[in-house]
Amino acid sequence: MAHRHDSSPRRGPAANGRGVKKIVVLISGRGSNLQAILDAALPVEIAAVISNNPAAAGLEIARRHGIVAEAVDHRAFSSREAFDDALAARIDHFTPDLVVLAGFLRILTDAFVQRYPARMMNIHPSLLPAFPGLGTHRQALAEGVTIHGCTVHFVTPLLDHGPVIVQAAVPVLPDDTPETLALRVLAQEHIIYPQAIRWFAEDRLSIGPGGGVTVHGTTAALSALLSPWEIQ
Numbered sequence: 703m704a705h706r707h708d709s710s711p712r713r714g715p716a717a718n719g720r721g722v723k724k725i726v727v728l729i730s731g732r733g734s735n736l737q738a739i740l741d742a743a744l745p746v747e748i749a750a751v752i753s754n755n756p757a758a759a760g761l762e763i764a765r766r767h768g769i770v771a772e773a774v775d776h777r778a779f780s781s782r783e784a785f786d787d788a789l790a791a792r793i794d795h796f797t798p799d800l801v802v803l804a805g806f807l808r809i810l811t812d813a814f815v816q817r818y819p820a821r822m823m824n825i826h827p828s829l830l831p832a833f834p835g836l837g838t839h840r841q842a843l844a845e846g847v848t849i850h851g852c853t854v855h856f857v858t859p860l861l862d863h864g865p866v867i868v869q870a871a872v873p874v875l876p877d878d879t880p881e882t883l884a885l886r887v888l889a890q891e892h893i894i895y896p897q898a899i900r901w902f903a904e905d906r907l908s909i910g911p912g913g914g915v916t917v918h919g920t921t922a923a924l925s926a927l928l929s930p931w932e933i934q
């Protein structure tokens with residue numbers, strides 16, 4: 703059963719105007735990516751923020767911004783399918799154009815993912831396809847890579863796969879711990895996730911027949927990140 707914790711009727715700052723896309727953001731925890739999305743003042747209406755965890759700090763962030771914040775507690779359901787059905791019902795209530803997974807730590811069923819083809823995005827703290835799953839910063843350090851980063855991608859049934867929209871790379875420094883590396887990556891997450899949503903809002907994303915994403919109107923970045931770097 704879904705628990706509604708707040709149903710404030712106020713809408714996000716971009717709720718006015720014709721043709722503004724609606725998004726629903728799914729979170730599980732602190733909500734720093736949600737905060738970055740809010741801070742970016744995107745041309746979208748954030749119709750609701752939904753968490754599987756009623757104690758998620760991100761729900762409070764949403765409420766402070768006057769956005770509907772709800773929990774659908776996965777522990778109240780006997781199966782993954784039942785939870786996903788209840789979650790989908792709450793999402794669909796808001797008729798979003800885009801579902802944004804922002805630190806949503808539940809594995810979703812194929813049936814759920816297939817409800818939102820090319821209209822559900824995720825952010826993952828690695829340069830996919832490297833390091834899918836959890837513990838990405840620890841994995842990066844264990845592998846000894848010198849460049850790490852984050853990826854925004856459309857969600858497909860295979861976990862942490864799906865068409866890549868944008869990636870950001872950061873150097874791995876000799877003294878890094880998983881925590882320091884996570885902070886460096888997180889700063890980039892807060893840049894690229896709002897950017898990807900903006901592109902969606904502006905109808906600038908398309909997925910080609912081969913499954914690759916084109917971002918219309920952008921230019922290729924021609925600089926290289928070398929890590930380590932030596933000044934000659």
Ligand code: GRF
Nearest residue numbers: 732733734735805825826827
């Ligand atoms: C982020 O690192 C995101 O990439 C990962 O979970 C973390 C969520 O952080 N999927 P927050 O809740 O957005 O602060």
